[in-house]
Amino acid sequence: MLIDHWPLLGLRLITPRLELRLPTGEELGDLADLAAEGMHDPGSRPFLVSWPGLPPKDRARALVQRHWRHRGDWSADDWSLDLAVFADGQVVGQQDISARDYPVLREVSTFSWLGVRHHGKGIGTHMRAAALHLAFAGLGATDAISGAFDDNISSLRVSEKLGYQSDGIERLAAHGQVTTTRRLRLKRDRWEATERAPVTITGLTRCLPLFGLPADGRQERHP
Ligand SMILES: CC(C)(COP(=O)(O)OP(=O)(O)OC[C@H]1O[C@@H](n2cnc3c(N)ncnc32)[C@H](O)[C@@H]1OP(=O)(O)O)[C@@H](O)C(=O)NCCC(=O)NCCS
Numbered sequence: 536m537l538i539d540h541w542p543l544l545g546l547r548l549i550t551p552r553l554e555l556r557l558p559t560g561e562e563l564g565d566l567a568d569l570a571a572e573g574m575h576d577p578g579s580r581p582f583l584v585s586w587p588g589l590p591p592k593d594r595a596r597a598l599v600q601r602h603w604r605h606r607g608d609w610s611a612d613d614w615s616l617d618l619a620v621f622a623d624g625q626v627v628g629q630q631d632i633s634a635r636d637y638p639v640l641r642e643v644s645t646f647s648w649l650g651v652r653h654h655g656k657g658i659g660t661h662m663r664a665a666a667l668h669l670a671f672a673g674l675g676a677t678d679a680i681s682g683a684f685d686d687n688i689s690s691l692r693v694s695e696k697l698g699y700q701s702d703g704i705e706r707l708a709a710h711g712q713v714t715t716t717r718r719l720r721l722k723r724d725r726w727e728a729t730e731r732a733p734v735t736i737t738g739l740t741r742c743l744p745l746f747g748l749p750a751d752g753r754q755e756r757h758p
Contacts, residue, residue: 541606543616543745545738548665553658555630555665558619563602565626566619567595573651581687583709583716587648611747612636620649620662627653630662632670638747642678643670660693661732667697668734671726674746679721684714694719698729 538544548555558566571591575581580588586597605615615633619626628649634642645666649658670676681699683690702720706713744750 542738542741543606546616546742547735547737548618548669549735549737550661550665550732552622552661553665554621555618555662556621557617558602558626562619562626563599566602566629567598569626569628569650570598570648571595574648575651575654579686580710581684581690582648583684583707583714588710609745611638611745614746618666620658622653622658627658628662630666632666637674640678641674641676642680643674643676644680654689659689660696663693664697664731665734667721667726668731669736669739671723672734673736673739674748677723679726681719681721682716683719684716691717691719694721697721698725700725 544557546556570587571594574587574594582588586594586601588594589597602617605617609615613635614637615631617629617631620628620630629647631646633644633646634640637643643666645663647659647662647666667679670679679699680702681690681694682705683694699719699721702718705716705718707716708714740750
């Protein structure tokens, strides 16, 4: 079976409101439809990367290719786990967790978006919290980093609620102009001290070697 060769297909993060997991082929289609409908208010440009700004059809295809690319290019030293987010069985958005040199650095980065009709209902906070649970409780991370443009109030607020602290700024050329990104960092001790909703992780143990971690399950912990 495919899952025997790609056990990440069996990894699930379950919260009282959401389920996060790799999408099946058809679910990836649903995610692409959602991206085509809109990932943010037309007046805003919250992403540094350019594909969310493409016309709807191209954006949807770019999303599908990005998912396939991340699975195809996966290595323990450079991975991106692109999880579909489900609420009441319906796909509502995407939560990525990625890392480079994870076995040494133990640091993850996150990226997320919701279909625009699902914004502002607390889902973004819950899905990031689930990703953090996988990182800290499941994979033994020491740090999680994030970043958002100065005017991305929702993303910055989600980070603030989950305990991230300022980690400086970064000046970047985006959309042809200088743009300031606020860098944020959540250390393990802050995550442990922050109040959290319960998250259950299933199917992780057999995935650990893909993250460059020992396969004995020592990293898998439940609240
Ligand atoms: C960022 C994103 C994932 C957050 O998800 P969400 O479900 O909308 O976020 P939540 O509802 O959990 O939390 C948003 C918080 O921002 C606050 N907020 C949003 N707009 C605000 C505003 N204009 N002023 C003050 N607070 C604001 C909300 O009140 C809420 O905080 P609260 O719980 O303390 O009230 C989602 O908005 C999104 O997909 N945005 C477009 C893509 C994006 O920006 N991705 C991140 C790239 S770095």
